[in-house]
Amino acid sequence: MLKKAWFCTFCLFLLTVGCTSTNSTNSRQDSPNNPNEITTSNTDRRNKLRGRIEQISKTAQGRMGVTATVLETGESVSLNGNQRFPMQSVYKFPIAMAVLDRVDRGKLKLDQKIRIEASDVVRGSQILDQKAIGVELTLTELLKYMVSSSDNTACDVLLRLVGEPKIVTQYLRGLGVKDIVVANTEQELRKNPAVQYRNDATPDAAVGLLRTFHEGKGLSTSSQALLRRLMTETTTGKQRIRGLLPKGTVVAHKTGTSATVKGVTAATNDVGIVTLPNGQNLAIAVFVSDSPAEAAIRERSIAQVTRTVWDEWSK
Numbered sequence: 001m002l003k004k005a006w007f008c009t010f011c012l013f014l015l016t017v018g019c020t021s022t023n024s025t026n027s028r029q030d031s032p033n034n035p036n037e038i039t040t041s042n043t044d045r046r047n048k049l050r051g052r053i054e055q056i057s058k059t060a061q062g063r064m065g066v067t068a069t070v071l072e073t074g075e076s077v078s079l080n081g082n083q084r085f086p087m088q089s090v091y092k093f094p095i096a097m098a099v100l101d102r103v104d105r106g107k108l109k110l111d112q113k114i115r116i117e118a119s120d121v122v123r124g125s126q127i128l129d130q131k132a133i134g135v136e137l138t139l140t141e142l143l144k145y146m147v148s149s150s151d152n153t154a155c156d157v158l159l160r161l162v163g164e165p166k167i168v169t170q171y172l173r174g175l176g177v178k179d180i181v182v183a184n185t186e187q188e189l190r191k192n193p194a195v196q197y198r199n200d201a202t203p204d205a206a207v208g209l210l211r212t213f214h215e216g217k218g219l220s221t222s223s224q225a226l227l228r229r230l231m232t233e234t235t236t237g238k239q240r241i242r243g244l245l246p247k248g249t250v251v252a253h254k255t256g257t258s259a260t261v262k263g264v265t266a267a268t269n270d271v272g273i274v275t276l277p278n279g280q281n282l283a284i285a286v287f288v289s290d291s292p293a294e295a296a297i298r299e300r301s302i303a304q305v306t307r308t309v310w311d312e313w314s315k
Contacts, residue, residue: 049077049312053305060301062265062291067203068284068309070276071214075313081204084179085287086196088189088256088267089150091168091182093231094209096147098171099158100223103139108161110140110226120157122186128153140226147230150255152186159185165199172209175218179205193261206271206285214273214281228252231272239296240270241284243303245310250275265291268298274306277314284309 057064057079065080102108113136121130126149128135137145137154139161145154159165168182180201189195216224237255245251253272258265271285286302 045312046075046077049308050079052308053077053079056301056304056308059293059304060268060288060291060298061293062268062298063289064301064305065203065287065289066285066305067207068282068305069207069211070280070313071211071273071283072280077309078204082179082202084200084202085269085289086256086258086267087180087199087201087287088196088258088269089152089155089236090201090206090254090256090269090271091180091199092146092150092155093254093271094172094177094180094182095155095158095162095168096143096227096230097209097213097219098162098168099139099143100219100227101171102162104220104223108139111138113138114142114157114161116153116157119187120153120160122152122156122190124190125153125186126151143226144230144233147227147254148233148235150234150236152190156186171218175209175212177205177209177212180209193259193266196258196266201285201287203285203287206287207283210271210273210283210285214283228273237270237299239299240268240302241272241274241286241306243299244307245274263292265293265295265298268295268302270302274310276310280313282309282313 053066065083065085067078067081069076099108103110115134115136116128116132118133121128121133127145128151132153142154142157145151146158162168165182165184172180181199183198184195212218213224231252231254232250234253234255240255241253242251251272251274253270256267256269258267266289268288268291269286274282274284276282284306286305288298288301291298
């Protein structure tokens, strides 16, 4: 009797251990903390987001490139992120960084006066036209005209102070930023529309530069703050990155737009840093190239992409 009782107890013990082991294994497989499941979930989510962006890109009626990254978490999505696009006035952002780098190194001063020469004046410039010849403006004023108002004359004055466009590219390489090329003045861009394709960037590189800027690399704290303020005060492209975002959203950005030649617009761009509701920062670059669509349609596509990303990462 004792042997029989002992044998039954032993069998019951083995059965209990087996069930416990099986349940434990199932629990691990079903756990939401399983790394494989998280990777799959994040990949699916990113692919769905990219799919929505790809659908929006078709409305732009041109080639669209997008890269968007939450700087604090690394969440990212990209469409044609490694393709090259003409920057147009987006290139004034790295030019401003190169100018302020010289301020930080004592080669230029924010309050120094610079005379506008006849050779600086660009036809069709936003503000500083022929009437500005001979006028003296501080470096800070010229930066504001170039960044906040996208003035082309101010841009060429500042490029003259830097030395030449390729020095800006060299500055970027020193920061470790590749795939952004500053090669020409605004005067040269206006004389030959084909030149704009030499001043190009990939969306990935543009966001990389935004990250570098946000993290305070390459500029002093005061220079970084000044440029971010000027980008936040940007008056151009109100219907692009900012177009569909909630009122009061802080956006520090730089637009770029080409002329329309034979019904085709080579560049409709916007790059910037958007403050999300949780205080994190979204770096985004959207380029629309060679589109026959009207300006409102091109700008709307940029706004829709931004809003789509905003909605995804504001959840």
